[in-house]
Amino acid sequence: MSGKRVLGILGMVVSVALGFAGSALAQPVIGVPHDWQTNFPPAFTPVMDKVESLNSLLLVIITLICVFVLALLVYAMWRFHASRNPVATTTTHNTVIEIAWTVVPILILVVIAIPSFRLLYYSDKAIDAAFTIKVTGNQWYWTYNYPDLGDFTVESRILPEADRIKQKPQVPRLLAVDEEMVVPVGTTVRIIGTAVGNSMHGWTVPGFGIKKTVIPGRLNEGWINVTKEGYYFGQCSQICGDNHSYMPIAVRVVSKDVFDKWVEQKKKAAGLIPATDFASAATPANR
Ligand SMILES: [Cu+2]
Structure with a gap:
């Protein structure tokens, strides 16, 4: 470990210790944003736990969709480049593809809607509130x-x-x-x-x-x-x-x-x- 890094860590320890020593509050200050935060804050209630799970599921789905669309785009640019494809195709319809690009997004939306509505109703009403x-x-x-x-x-x-x-x-x-x-x-x-x-x-x-x-x-x-x-x-x-x-x-x-x-x-x-x-x-x- 370099000397600079050790000094940096020591500095952090001292500032944290001073922070606690100067504390006028009985509880730790949490749930505040911090520098370079890009994601949700940590979850401190059951509802926020579920919000984060739904967010993780959506992240997987949108990543797969983006990668798939990008791959199709790159393939089309390569496959249908003028040098490889001098005579343009006259195809205007393809029933199989049209059914697929209608049904698949519907299925994806259903997969998203089920946990989404479940969470909406879960967060909506308190059960047995004190x-x-x-x-x-x-x-x-x-x-x-x-x-x-x-x-x-x-x-x-x-x-x-x-x-x-x-x-x-x-x-x-x-x-x-x-x-x-x-x-x-x-x-x-x-x-x-x-x-x-x-x-x-x-x-x-x-x-x-x-x-x-x-x-x-x-x-x-x-x-x-x-x-x-x-x-x-x-x-x-x-x-x-x-x-x-x-x-x-x-x-x-x-x-x-x-x-x-x-x-x-x-x-x-x-x-x-x-x-x-x-x-x-x-x-x-x-x-
Ligand atoms: Cu306001």
Whole structure:
């Protein structure tokens, strides 16, 4: 190994160690894009696992089609070159080939349609969800309402750049918010989405395989079940006006214990449970 390379690796180790030491966040920051990324982000929900499998199947199919078409093209250029084929053919129809180029693409489309529709319905409705979060797109921030857990609401707004550097330096620019959506790990959560005001928004978290257009006056449904604790990010994916670029989506995935404590704290802050109840509920004997 060359000296330069060893230095490079040492530099990386030191910067990673410093990154952890300076961390103000309890969970690792994951689900953010990185330099030279060309593929999907890693999957952190069952839906995204299936999205990636479908993508892999499609990649094989389109590669085979491209190679086949390219081979035909090269063969035709060689075989029917003027020097090899001075007298042009007068053939205009060939029934066998015409049936083949109609039937084969239909079969390919059926092969694609079956897993595609299966995935569409799989991602569409939550089965046995533990609770529901109602996502509302506002101009230009998100609100997360927890109707099954006391009906409290969290407002999630982008952190100004100076505050991001102070409070959440590990989070990339334009992705940090003051309050994240919080969900417990390994739990099926139903997401219903709508919007207020006069524009649509898109609640999209690539690592979760969810992309819901939220529309004033309508409810759209999806679900997540995140397999790993951490901070995850997405961005509004529906052009919605002036501050479309400044309404990032951040989701904090925590253990069930931490989540329960967070819910109690939110309910207390919203005046949904008296402070004394909260204090006694938090003692170990009552847990
Ligand atoms: Cu938008």
